[in-house]
Amino acid sequence: MSEDDGRVVFEPKIVGFLCNWCSYAGADKAGGLQRSYPPNVNIIRVMCSGRVDPQFVLKAYSAGADGVLILACHLGDCHYKEGNYHAMQRHRMLLRILSEHGIENERCRFDYVSAADGDKFVKIMNEMVYTIRELGPMDRLNCWSDNKLKQGG
Amino acid sequence: MNTKPKLGMYWAASCGGCEVALVNINEKILDVAANFDFCFCPCLLDTKKKDIEEFADGEIAVTFFNGAIRTEENEEMARLLRRKSQVLIAFGSCSYEGCIPGLSNMHTMAAHFKSIYIDNPTVDNPNGIVPKPQTQVPEGTLTIPAFYERVRTLSQVVEVDYSIPGCPPESGQVWHVIEELIKGAPLPPKGSILGAGSSTVCRECPRDKTHRKVSRFYRTYEIIPAPEPCLISQGVICMGIATADGCGALCPKVNMPCIGCYGPPEGVLDQGAKMIAVLGSMIDAGERKGLSEDEMARRVDLILDSIPDYSGTFYKFSLAGSILGGRRP
Numbered sequence: 494m495s496e497d498d499g500r501v502v503f504e505p506k507i508v509g510f511l512c513n514w515c516s517y518a519g520a521d522k523a524g525g526l527q528r529s530y531p532p533n534v535n536i537i538r539v540m541c542s543g544r545v546d547p548q549f550v551l552k553a554y555s556a557g558a559d560g561v562l563i564l565a566c567h568l569g570d571c572h573y574k575e576g577n578y579h580a581m582q583r584h585r586m587l588l589r590i591l592s593e594h595g596i597e598n599e600r601c602r603f604d605y606v607s608a609a610d611g612d613k614f615v616k617i618m619n620e621m622v623y624t625i626r627e628l629g630p631m632d633r634l635n636c637w638s639d640n641k642l643k644q645g646g
Numbered sequence: 647m648n649t650k651p652k653l654g655m656y657w658a659a660s661c662g663g664c665e666v667a668l669v670n671i672n673e674k675i676l677d678v679a680a681n682f683d684f685c686f687c688p689c690l691l692d693t694k695k696k697d698i699e700e701f702a703d704g705e706i707a708v709t710f711f712n713g714a715i716r717t718e719e720n721e722e723m724a725r726l727l728r729r730k731s732q733v734l735i736a737f738g739s740c741s742y743e744g745c746i747p748g749l750s751n752m753h754t755m756a757a758h759f760k761s762i763y764i765d766n767p768t769v770d771n772p773n774g775i776v777p778k779p780q781t782q783v784p785e786g787t788l789t790i791p792a793f794y795e796r797v798r799t800l801s802q803v804v805e806v807d808y809s810i811p812g813c814p815p816e817s818g819q820v821w822h823v824i825e826e827l828i829k830g831a832p833l834p835p836k837g838s839i840l841g842a843g844s845s846t847v848c849r850e851c852p853r854d855k856t857h858r859k860v861s862r863f864y865r866t867y868e869i870i871p872a873p874e875p876c877l878i879s880q881g882v883i884c885m886g887i888a889t890a891d892g893c894g895a896l897c898p899k900v901n902m903p904c905i906g907c908y909g910p911p912e913g914v915l916d917q918g919a920k921m922i923a924v925l926g927s928m929i930d931a932g933e934r935k936g937l938s939e940d941e942m943a944r945r946v947d948l949i950l951d952s953i954p955d956y957s958g959t960f961y962k963f964s965l966a967g968s969i970l971g972g973r974r975p
Binding site: 543546547548550551552554555567568569578579580581582583584585586587589590593594595596605632 | 939969
């Protein structure tokens with residue numbers, strides 16, 4: 494939580510999985526251009542967006558993330574040919590599971606950032622932080638306190 | 647005085663199928679009786695809770711606990727049996743990972759009570775009475791065990807030594823575990839999964855797994871799959887690839903998809919997420935060239951629309967024990 498004009502602002506925790514070849518280089522590009530963006534995103538570099546197992550996303554939520562970003566190469570640009578197709582297809586499917594579990598789709602964003610997309614990267618970061626801040630913190634799902642569980646308790 | 651080690655079996659939120667799986671070891675049940683004092687099993691024996699309470703702590707050598715934790719009573723029995731048992735084994739999918747009772751975590755307790763006791767077309771309940779832990783009647787206060795908001799697995803409530811997966815566990819595997827106990831084999835490391843393999847159902851499935859693309863999904867009533875090729879490649883959602891082996895691939899061998907009752911294989915935390923990882927890399931949305939990123943997503947969505955119930959399909963047995971554990975309240 495940070496203070497903004499005396500008002501307490503929720504600072505979301507966001508985990509970003511960035512592909513090594515495009516999106517991570519895009520983030521580097523933003524850094525090289527000295528663009529500033531919110532520091533809420535914890536970046537994890539992966540060799541390919543296709544390496545992002547949906548378990549990683551769920552684990553991030555259960556470990557305290559309020560949102561997860563998966564950034565991939567543009568379609569057709571994957572260093573491994575089709576890892577980003579797999580990532581995109583998994584993401585579309587994961588969104589269905591998340592909606593059924595009452596988790597807003599905005600909390601899991603998939604997008605394409607190339608090594609030249611420094612400005613797009615900054616834009617995505619700003620949008621993501623803004624969106625999650627509007628949604629508020631995510632209730633943890635699996636920390637059942639015994640008292641809360643009980644009927645009439 | 648009976649000096650044989652004591653064996654117990656208890657059911658919490660379960661169907662009784664686990665007890666059937668135990669007696670399905672057939673005549674070998676006599677070996678169980680010869681080697682153990684089968685001291686507690688409400689489904690088969692007449693011993694009561696008070697008899698267990700009279701035991702010293704740790705007096706029961708091994709307890710097979712089946713069923714999930716749905717009510718206050720289930721939790722009380724889990725704690726009692728944990729205290730009285732040296733080795734507590736989560737027996738079957740319900741106690742191991744929530745199983746079918748765990749699917750109720752997709753809804754709230756209030757929603758369940760509404761659909762069961764109020765909206766149910768065969769129930770006439772004009773006053774909207776739903777069960778509650780305490781009810782005042784002229785004679786005094788009636789109490790029943792409280793119903794919990796969530797179904798939990800046994801290990802989310804008490805410390806569990808081992809788990810035997812399956813809905814129900816295959817009798818051969820059950821016997822294998824009991825046989826090891828009778829032989830006095832050294833106990834495996836705590837937390838081990840007993841009665842299952844370390845790979846996936848695919849290892850035991852004889853189907854041909856070379857074709858690896860799928861462009862539409864079918865529900866089981868929509869298609870009679872060919873007997874040879876892998877079911878997933880025919881568009882049938884077979885959970886085998888995200889499910890531990892040990893059952894002998896019974897379902898795919900009779901042309902039915904695996905529904906995942908043996909839970910996640912070794913090294914997998916979340917069966918549903920693993921299934922997404924698998925299917926996500928198999929979907930074939932046709933010619934990709936020249937399509938925009940939005941158009942690709944739309945095409946994939948069209949294919950995905952043919953699966954009606956993701957959580958119920960991918961987490962049929964493992965919802966309560968999964969990473970998310972159910973729908974957010």
